[in-house]
Amino acid sequence: MSNVTADQKVSKPANFLMALFKIKYVPPVLAALGLIVVWEIGVKLAGVPTYIAPAPSDVGTVLVSELDLLAKNFWPTLIESLLGFLFGNMFGILAAIVFVHFKKLDAAFFPLAVFVNTIPILAIAPILVLIFGNGLIAKVIIASLICFFPTLVNMVRGLQAINPQMLELARILSASKPEIFWKMRLQMSLPYLFSALKIASTTCVIGAIVGEWVGADVGLGALIIDATFNFRSPLLYATVFVSSGLAVVLFASVTIAEKVLIKWKPEQAV
Template identity: 45%
Template sequence: MVPAAFLALLALVIWQLVVVAADVPAYIVPSPTEIGQELVAKGPSLVSDLGWTMLEAVTGFLIGSGVAFATAVVFVHVPIVERAAFPWAIVLQTIPIVAIAPLLTIWFGYTLVPKVAIAAIICFFPVLVNTTRGLRSVSSQAMELMRVLSARKASIFWRLRLPSSLSYVFAGLRVAATLSVIGSIVAEFTGADRGIGFVIVQASYRIDTRLMFAAIALSSLGGIVFFHLIGWIERATLRWPEARQHNS
């Protein structure tokens, strides 16, 4: 944590010095102090926009991850469904969300729906792939142990598969958390009346570089907080030693 903060501070100082020394105009690249002033001046309204974006991101994250988890459970238990559906999951993943976002905006207008949907779509794949892998990460001997105890499928799932999968699931969720913020911002670009994406688009029309940088900084902050929130939930949930090694 401390080395990372130090590196950031160093980068900001160099940035400040270069901008001042080379006399770069503020509408090209503003200096960190100017961005800081902008953040203070527009703080309350920016924070409310960020809150809006995070609401979209978190809602999409919950829906996308939830659907992905359920799909993975079905995949692991019914292989034929996996063989039928997984290629289409890859197709969904390869379609650029930038291309679907305007379409969804045409269909659903300036509502929450396109933003939540894009965040959900972008979360789906990493959680699906990681959960499927995690649910399969059961050793053959552990599976034999369950058979010797003539355990039922539900019992195998709750007592063996699910706990084995959790480290993998959380790895997927952490990736999805940062992606969901990007997804909702991209969706805001294509039509919104509030949110960080909306602020960035508006500022770009006015070549208000300072506001753009301030908005970018805040959106990044949102993603970082969300990422660490998931990591914190993981540490609070998975308490056994190996799980701790995984996520440290």
């Protein structure tokens, strides 16, 4: 006879479920699947027209049937996002280095950077499109602008986060400014920088799409506008999901790079 009791048989599935929920990404995945099921059932039971709110099954069908169209518009947005991410963060880092080492420039231009950041990107985008046209340059500049300010602020904060006692010790030991920068300030600023890069990895996609809304024939932003005006709701939702997926992939890439390059993180970094 088996020595396994009924309670033990019942506990095995329960223990498996408990172990499953301890896995980091399982709860959000299950929650997302639950929302999709509720969405599907709710739309079908309520009889909502497809052009108003398509069911997830309709969106999935369009993702397959219109894959070529989505891919055609995906690549321009990806290129614009990556270039905007690159240039926006590069100029943000360079500006932060200048502001930290030249206090007068910091006092003169940092308020100006704050002012520019307060202007909605939807207000700036038409101006840039008028100046640079409907091509790649305007979209890259828009994506760069939306990445620039978070990187500037976080990088300045990181470069200034060095312990004053460590800085004084370096000066007593006759360390030069380049040595202090490369071996102390830059190392201290990396966690802050990656916090900004995580923000920029998602906002660069937003910037590229906004640029395409204002003036573009191709790109996910242009496809969103086209699907909206033609009441192709399944295509609209599918395009939004592809855009979101692009942002998630970029965010995950930055997160992986952070884990590989940085083994420590100060409490102040967010």
